[in-house]
Amino acid sequence: MSNTTKFYIDGAWVEPIAGTPFDVINPANEEVAGTISLGSAADVDRAVKAARAAFGSWSTSSKAERLELLASIIAAYERRFDELAAVITAEMGSPLWFAKDVQTNTTLDHFKEARRVLKDYDFGHMLGDTTHIVREPIGVVGMITPWNWPVNQIAAKFAAALAAGCTAVVKPSEVAPLSGIVLAEILHEAGVPKGVFNLVNGDGPTVGEAISAHPDIDMVSFTGSTRAGVLVAKSAAETVKRVHQELGGKSANIILPGADLAKAVPAGVLRCFTNTGQSCQAPTRMLVHRDQLGEVVEIARRTAEAVVVGDPLAEGTRLGPLVSKAQFDRVQHLIGVGIAEGATLVIGGQGRPADLNRGYYVRPTIFSDVRPDMTIAQQEIFGPVLSILSYKDEDDAIEIANGTLYGLSGYVWAGSLEHARAIGLRMRAGRIYLNGAPHGKLQDVEAPFGGYKQSGNGREAGIYGLEDFLEIKAILGYEVA
Structure with missing residues (x-):
């Protein structure tokens, strides 16, 4: 070249x-x-x-x-x-x-x-x-x-x-x-x-x-x-x-009672962290029923704990660095805002991973007890940062999911495909993924991609x-x- x-x-x-x-x-x-x-x-x-x-x-x-x-x-x-x-x-x-x-x-x-x-x-x-x-x-x-x-x-x-x-x-x-x-x-x-x-x-x-x-x-x-x-x-x-x-996007991932949490939660965490969180349709808001919040948080924490951050050329690395110092600084700032606004830091936080002192690496971060009006629930962070929000019922979940300026993608996990379809139809977004619809299939380049509202x-x-x-x-x- x-x-x-x-x-x-x-x-x-x-x-x-x-x-x-x-x-x-x-x-x-x-x-x-x-x-x-x-x-x-x-x-x-x-x-x-x-x-x-x-x-x-x-x-x-x-x-x-x-x-x-x-x-x-x-x-x-x-x-x-x-x-x-x-x-x-x-x-x-x-x-x-x-x-x-x-x-x-x-x-x-x-x-x-x-x-x-x-x-x-x-x-x-x-x-x-x-x-x-x-x-x-x-x-x-x-x-x-x-x-x-x-x-x-x-x-x-x-x-x-x-x-x-x-x-x-x-x-x-x-x-x-x-x-x-x-x-x-x-x-x-x-x-x-x-x-x-x-x-x-x-x-x-x-x-x-x-x-x-x-x-x-x-x-x-x-x-x-x-x-x-x-x-x-x-x-x-x-x-x-x-x-x-x-x-931009701030996609919601609604996990309904009846969904297999052992499958849905790790899939949601890893999808959020894909491309080091630098994807506009990443499911960065995980919405869970308030009765299942504790269980979901623990599964999410264990999933993030196992994520390998490091040299992008090394075998086994799942997360490489963010793209630039400007992006690194932005993500660090927004993690700090999440802490300052009172969200519970489950894992991660500010600074590089302990064993990495060079490169724009960030710690995979999860917040719980996130309110819909918090900055980290409204602004696109563009890093491996997941916000977990709780809802009281399905109507509340839909209101939270649709309650941002964005509408690029949405995700639903349910006990049945019929239930997932019904919720997906109520989400105001250009693409909806049901029950872990896989990324990278032919349909990804065949199905239309684009957003509602300020997602374009x-x-x-x-x-x-x-x-x-x-x-x-x-x-x-x-x-x-």
């Missing part, structure tokens, strides 16, 4: 017009993992011009051409699979097994799923005898992606946009941009036409703002915090472009993800013989 300080624009690696060197820090050892360039509005403009020039031909490409290109991307990706996983571990601290089995694997699945959906998708149909409804690519798409699933989120957007016939200008997070550079190399090797995919590294206030405000970008697809999402939407409003957003708008994955990159045109007087 020799292109870290360059940008990929119009099918070639080019020097920035006005780049500033920026070190990417390996969070496991606080050493430099690579150096990139932070770009400027001028770099974005050059990328947008390339994407606009390519849109005319790519938007009219045949389904067969797009299917062939997606197959080529899949083959090129598979050849560099292990390298990509290692880069993800170096840039954001994901344990290597997780980078391979989940991060890198799910990214590949997005390209496979886009190809599967495209194969059978009908871009036009008749409405009666005289009106033809056509779905057309929306145009040039600006994609602003996060550091927690760095290459997965690029693929979730770009695979669907490519299948739809769009072109793209991508800004990965400057905190974890190296896997995006590898992906650009993969796309080049696969033969993506010049200008269809363009990558400009940079920060949000400069490159992100230039993308969202650019008058020749037709749509912005953003994944990140709700705070940043609001800024993107405001900037995009001047040009009335479509804005697709996947934002629009959907990614499957047919719904493809259609988010399409416009609808009605042609009246289009008679058929």
